[in-house]
Amino acid sequence: MRSHSHFAPGHITGFFSPRIHETPEATGSVGAGVCIAHGVYTVVELLSDINTVTVYINGKKEDAPVSEEISKRFREKLKGVGVAVHHDLEIPVGAGFGASGAAALSLSLCFSEFLPLTRYQCAKIAHEVEVETKTGLGDVVSQLRGGIEIRVSEGLYGIVDNILLDKKLKVLSFSMGEIKTDNILKDDKKMEEIKKEGEKCLRDLLAQPTPENMITLSKRFSERIGIHDEDIKEVVKALDGVSLSSMVMLGKSVFSFIREDDMQEALSIIESFSGAIFISDIQEGGAW
Amino acid sequence: MRSHSHFAPGHITGFFSPRIHETPEATGSVGAGVCIAHGVYTVVELLSDINTVTVYINGKKEDAPVSEEISKRFREKLKGVGVAVHHDLEIPVGAGFGASGAAALSLSLCFSEFLPLTRYQCAKIAHEVEVETKTGLGDVVSQLRGGIEIRVSEGLYGIVDNILLDKKLKVLSFSMGEIKTDNILKDDKKMEEIKKEGEKCLRDLLAQPTPENMITLSKRFSERIGIHDEDIKEVVKALDGVSLSSMVMLGKSVFSFIREDDMQEALSIIESFSGAIFISDIQEGGAW
Incomplete structure (x- = not known):
């Protein structure tokens, strides 16, 4: 038995403030980010002749602790089957595009075809495993929603x-x-500073909820908490005349909202730096 | 100044349980329903030369207390302008398709183009005015979300x-x-019964969240609370062999989930009754 393909968008965080509670369900972060139309597609295969979980990423067998743990939890309700997970990633891993959350959520949604589960019942496992393995705090809930989100x-x-x-x-x-x-x-004092700055940005964004202000506050956040990487600073500065941009939390990446008309100019600036360029639509609907 | 068109889907309630609290924001209902691709499109015009609110429904000037009250609340922040509201309805009023909520929500979303407002900041006014004028409890939040929803x-x-x-x-x-x-x-004893039945249906649906179970529970709900209209009972019974159906809460209407393959057979049954037929896609994305 094979599920249909399920999709979760990539997610870029502009600013955040962690909020840790007793349960993984209650734990998360507040902040703001954006879901992009590039993300992760996942298909799940149930196999009655084996009893293990195997994960393939873009066709290659890989160790994937988050996907394995998620599959294990759903398998407890699907006794006597093995699971093959096929992730197809359109976004890079470790660059701050929320690939881990997108893989977790699209995978969880696949199990709704074998078990009667609601959207939140699926997302619950993805969110909890992400929190427990410390791979994410706010990605899954953002990817479930879509758009430029304010948590x-x-x-x-x-x-x-x-x-x-x-x-x-x-x-x-x-x-x-x-x-x-x-x-x-891992630095407690730094984390306190991040928490305080994130809360301030949240308040300021809710008072003036526009894409421009979201970028402006993200930029202020990354500068104040001092995660602002030197190479990234240069790119942000170079783009300044065409379009406000900010550092992706947390990756050595930059993001910006750009109108179609300004895209060529922005690209001509960015092409003088060395890196990978992604142009995406905003994914307004969230995962499906 | 004219806003772009904003849309909110029609919403059919299968079962519900009112939950009244001190504030309209906290008040609402739990239950289940479905958003359909037919709904209400709204455009708002700001006029600097007058200072009143005028509402047009399908091109005709009408009294529309909910739309007038919503416009009034947003106008408090847009000093010195009049407002012309243009609603274009694809769904009937008073038949249980949530036309009032759809008009309220699509109207509220229009104001995001004149004032910096988030999706929830817009929906807040629509939900509160619906609750205050007793035109709806759960429509707006369902229409904001879309799909077959469980509140x-x-x-x-x-x-x-x-x-x-x-x-x-x-x-x-x-x-x-x-x-x-x-x-x-208005019957307190009846309302207590409705509340209890609705809560039971909610628990049972969360345990087996499928479209089939949603209809089965809706049918049980309408029968037990005794709102099951005699004419509607006949239609539900006639459809039984092809597709489970239930009464729309609250309207003299029937709804059913049907696969494309079964549509012709269902239509041939329904056509022997006298009424208006609507065939709609499920609106998965909610209002925009």
Whole structure:
């Protein structure tokens, strides 16, 4: 038995503030980000002749602890079957595009075809495993919703609001590789600072919920918390005349909202740097 | 200044349980229903030379207290302008298709083009005015979400879950006119019964969240609370062999989920009754 393909969009975080609670369900983050039309497609195959979980990423067998754990939890209700998971990724891993959350959520949605499950019952497993394995706090709930999102409250059932768009904007993102953020996220004093800055940005965005203000506040956030990478700073500065941009949290990447008319100019600037360019529509509907 | 067109889907309620709280924001209902691709399109015009609100429904000037009140609340922030509201309705009024909620929500979304407002900030006014004028409890939040929805908790920020669909289902609905439900909704003992039955249906649907079970529980609900109209009973019975159906809460209408293959047979049965037939896709994305 094979599920239909399920999809979850990539998710870029502009700013965030972690909120940790006793349960993974309640734990999450507030903040703002955007879902892009590029993401992860997943198909699940149930196999009666084996009893293991195998994960293929873009056709290649890989170790994938999050996908394996998610499959294990659903398999407890599907006794006596093995699971083959096929992830097809359109977004890079480790660059801040929420690939882990997108894989987790699209995978969870696949199991609704074998078990009677609601959208939230599927998302619950994806969110909880992401939180437990420390691969994400706010990606899954954002990817479930779509659009330019404002996470007003945290956790699986948190309020995820949207900035309304009266014009067609594209997301231009630019990835220059990985950064090490482990030492920042393990530093308690730094985390306190991040929490405070994130909360401030949230308040300011809700008072003026526009795409422009979302980028402006994201930029302020990354500068103030000092995660602003030097290479990224240069790209952001170079783009300044054409379009406001900010660093992707957390990846050595830049993102910006751009109107079709300004795309050529922005691209001509970015092409002088070395990295991978992504032009995406905003995914307004969320995962399916 | 004229807004772009905004849309909210029609919404059919299968079963419900009112939950009244101190504020309109917190008040609402739990239950289940479905959003259909037919709904209400609205455009708002700001006029600097007058200072009143005028509402046009399908091109004709009409009294529309909900739309007038909503416009009034947004106008408080848009000083010195008049408002012309143009609603274009694809669904009948008073038949249980949530036309009032769809008009309220699509109208509220239009104001996001003149004021920086999020999706929830717009929906808040629509939901509150609906609750205050007693025209709806759960329509607006359902129409904001879309799909076959399960309202797990009530109010503007309530949890609205979705039944996941692995096949393309259409909604066949059939309207035989209006029913008087005022006396039922004003009867405290009856309302207690409705509340209890609705809560039971909610629990049973969450345990087996499928379209078939949603209809089965809706049917049980309408029979047990005794709102089951005699004419409607006949239509439901006649459809039984082809497709489960139930009475629309609250209207003299029937709804059913039908696969494309079964549509002709269902139509041949329904055509022997006298009423208006609607064939709609499920609106999975909600209002925009």
